[in-house]
Amino acid sequence: MSSNLSIKKKCEFCGVEFDAKTLYTRYCSHTCNRKHYKKLQRDEKIQSFQEVQNQSEQELQTFDPSLQQKEFLSVGEVATLLGASRRTIQRMISKGTLKIGKIGRRTIVKRKEIDNLFN
Numbered sequence: 001m002s003s004n005l006s007i008k009k010k011c012e013f014c015g016v017e018f019d020a021k022t023l024y025t026r027y028c029s030h031t032c033n034r035k036h037y038k039k040l041q042r043d044e045k046i047q048s049f050q051e052v053q054n055q056s057e058q059e060l061q062t063f064d065p066s067l068q069q070k071e072f073l074s075v076g077e078v079a080t081l082l083g084a085s086r087r088t089i090q091r092m093i094s095k096g097t098l099k100i101g102k103i104g105r106r107t108i109v110k111r112k113e114i115d116n117l118f119n
């Protein structure tokens with residue numbers, strides 16, 4: 001039973017020291033692994049949103065000028081304009097971050113509401 005490796009490692013999520021079985025173990029438990037993974041995903045999202053914020057002015061200038069001038073945009077157009085996915089925009093809408101209007105079954109976003117996001 002001497003083949004059992006025991007490496008002292010620090011959990012990347014909670015910081016607790018534990019005995020790792022392999023060099024590649026990064027977490028003390030499966031829970032930490034999962035939680036850290038989720039945290040990373042969240043951080044990434046926050047970061048990409050901040051990047052969009054930083055780039056938005058620059059992008060607006062180089063972007064299709066007709067989109068910039070439109071007073072009402074579709075969800076897809078908002079996504080294009082912000083360099084985000086439609087899903088991200090849909091999520092913002094369902095969270096109430098982005099206010100929308102409806103024309104029949106179509107969802108429209110007022111240009112001003114997008115500007116408000118960056119205020």
Ligand SMILES: [Zn+2]
Nearest residue numbers: 011014028032
């Ligand atoms: Zn841990």
